[in-house]
Amino acid sequence: MTDKTMDVFIKKTGGWAASQLEACTRCGICAEACPYYLSTGNPDYTPIWKVELLSRAYQQRYTLVGKVKTALGFNKAISDEDVRDWSLIDFNACSMCGKCAAVCPMGIEINKLIGTVRAGVTAAGYTPKGLMDKAKAQDEFGSPNGDGPEAYADWFASAEKEVGIKVPVDVKGADVLVVFTSLEITGKKSNLYSLAQVLEAGGVSWTTSLEARDAFNMGTIVGNGKLQKKLLGRIYDAAKNLGVKKILVTECGHGFVALRDNMPNIFGEALPFEVTHIAEFLPKLIDDGKIKVDASKYDDGKTYTFHDSCKIQRAGGIMDEPRTALKLLVGDNSFKELASNREEGLCCGGGGGLRAIPEAFDNRMAAFKLKLDEVEEVDADVVVSTCNNCQLQLKEGLGFYNVEDVEVKGLIEMVADALVLN
Numbered sequence: 325m326t327d328k329t330m331d332v333f334i335k336k337t338g339g340w341a342a343s344q345l346e347a348c349t350r351c352g353i354c355a356e357a358c359p360y361y362l363s364t365g366n367p368d369y370t371p372i373w374k375v376e377l378l379s380r381a382y383q384q385r386y387t388l389v390g391k392v393k394t395a396l397g398f399n400k401a402i403s404d405e406d407v408r409d410w411s412l413i414d415f416n417a418c419s420m421c422g423k424c425a426a427v428c429p430m431g432i433e434i435n436k437l438i439g440t441v442r443a444g445v446t447a448a449g450y451t452p453k454g455l456m457d458k459a460k461a462q463d464e465f466g467s468p469n470g471d472g473p474e475a476y477a478d479w480f481a482s483a484e485k486e487v488g489i490k491v492p493v494d495v496k497g498a499d500v501l502v503v504f505t506s507l508e509i510t511g512k513k514s515n516l517y518s519l520a521q522v523l524e525a526g527g528v529s530w531t532t533s534l535e536a537r538d539a540f541n542m543g544t545i546v547g548n549g550k551l552q553k554k555l556l557g558r559i560y561d562a563a564k565n566l567g568v569k570k571i572l573v574t575e576c577g578h579g580f581v582a583l584r585d586n587m588p589n590i591f592g593e594a595l596p597f598e599v600t601h602i603a604e605f606l607p608k609l610i611d612d613g614k615i616k617v618d619a620s621k622y623d624d625g626k627t628y629t630f631h632d633s634c635k636i637q638r639a640g641g642i643m644d645e646p647r648t649a650l651k652l653l654v655g656d657n658s659f660k661e662l663a664s665n666r667e668e669g670l671c672c673g674g675g676g677g678l679r680a681i682p683e684a685f686d687n688r689m690a691a692f693k694l695k696l697d698e699v700e701e702v703d704a705d706v707v708v709s710t711c712n713n714c715q716l717q718l719k720e721g722l723g724f725y726n727v728e729d730v731e732v733k734g735l736i737e738m739v740a741d742a743l744v745l746n
């Protein structure tokens with residue numbers, strides 16, 4: 325098993341990763357950015373320790389000192405037990421939030437190195453069971469929760485009864501292909517209804533697809549490149565076949581980044597369509613005058629704040645657009661920024677697949693407490709987010725800490741609820 329981990333590490337430490345590992349000065353700045361280390365004080369959770377296995381493999385294989393030490397038996401070879409231990413660290417105590425990389429003065433993309441460790445752990449078969457079950461289900465059925473095309477067809481059809489809109493499915497020649505996250509069909513079916521209302525009001529030419537139905541990408545989460553490519557391929561092929569100009573991702577963060585940023589590299593060509601996220605698409609509909617919103621809807625005396633999702637905001641760069649829309653909806657005076665925001669936003673604690681790992685619960689809740697402290701600091705009544713996974717984590721965390729007077733809302737529902745229909 326360890327051989328497989330080493331194979332992955334060696335393949336990946338040849339170029340880019342090697343230069344990244346060499347550049348680290350061990351300054352420790354990244355540790356102060358990591359929500360799991362900060363909230364638990366566990367030294368195993370520092371970002372740099374999370375890539376220790378990779379560093380060791382690199383030193384043993386590629387540095388003269390490492391080679392000599394290994395030959396003399398001074399270097400400890402990586403064991404199965406090590407790989408198991410690092411699975412607990414890199415999966416259960418890292419949401420791949422990227423804040424460590426954002427603060428590193430040497431520009432080291434430490435979250436991506438952690439992704440390599442995850443890939444090595446997965447190759448050895450030590451991925452946490454909860455995550456592997458989801459990965460297998462998505463491979464087989466198309467969604468991590470096991471929902472196949474029939475379940476999505478029913479969901480799409482239900483919009484007619486709920487909001488009187490016939491959701492277009494697999495319509496060739498539509499401009500925009502909307503791709504959901506499986507979290508919506510399981511936990512927030514109303515997002516479809518809200519989004520359908522907004523898109524129809526905006527006169528958008530759109531379609532859904534029973535093939536490209538889920539932006540979630542368990543291959544990305546567990547570090548299985550083949551699965552990542554297969555899942556991206558389903559969406560890529562469907563978008564090409566339908567001839568759309570744009571893929572619109574709803575409330576998925578990692579899936580959005582995988583589609584927009586990884587897909588061109590993985591398929592080795594520029595995409596024949598654009599990939600966008602509701603966090604920028606909906607504000608643009610407002611900005612372009614395609615939809616009108618009634619701001620008095622949120623004239624409720626409440627204080628609103630915005631939770632920056634690691635993938636959509638920090639990695640995706642979509643920071644101004646949702647804020648502009650939110651301020652338009654609630655008014656400048658009702659909006660307050662959290663202490664850590666935009667590129668420096670704190671992870672909610674539930675990204676990177678942690679919500680599918682029961683053993684990571686304590687870490688998730690510990691990391692969430694940092695977010696809660698910031699929410700309470702600004703006395704917010706409502707936390708708004710553009711990611712469904714974050715919303716679920718925020719709600720769970722609020723429940724865990726018995727906070728009953730803070731609501732969590734998504735931007736889609738807020739825009740839909742304030743729509744002015746002619």
Ligand code: SF4
Binds near residue numbers: 347352354430
């Ligand atoms: S902040 Fe960068 S240079 Fe400093 S320890 Fe972390 S990865 Fe290394």
Ligand code: SF4
Binds near residue numbers: 359420
């Ligand atoms: S990616 Fe985020 S959670 Fe993971 S080590 Fe870096 S700061 Fe910590």
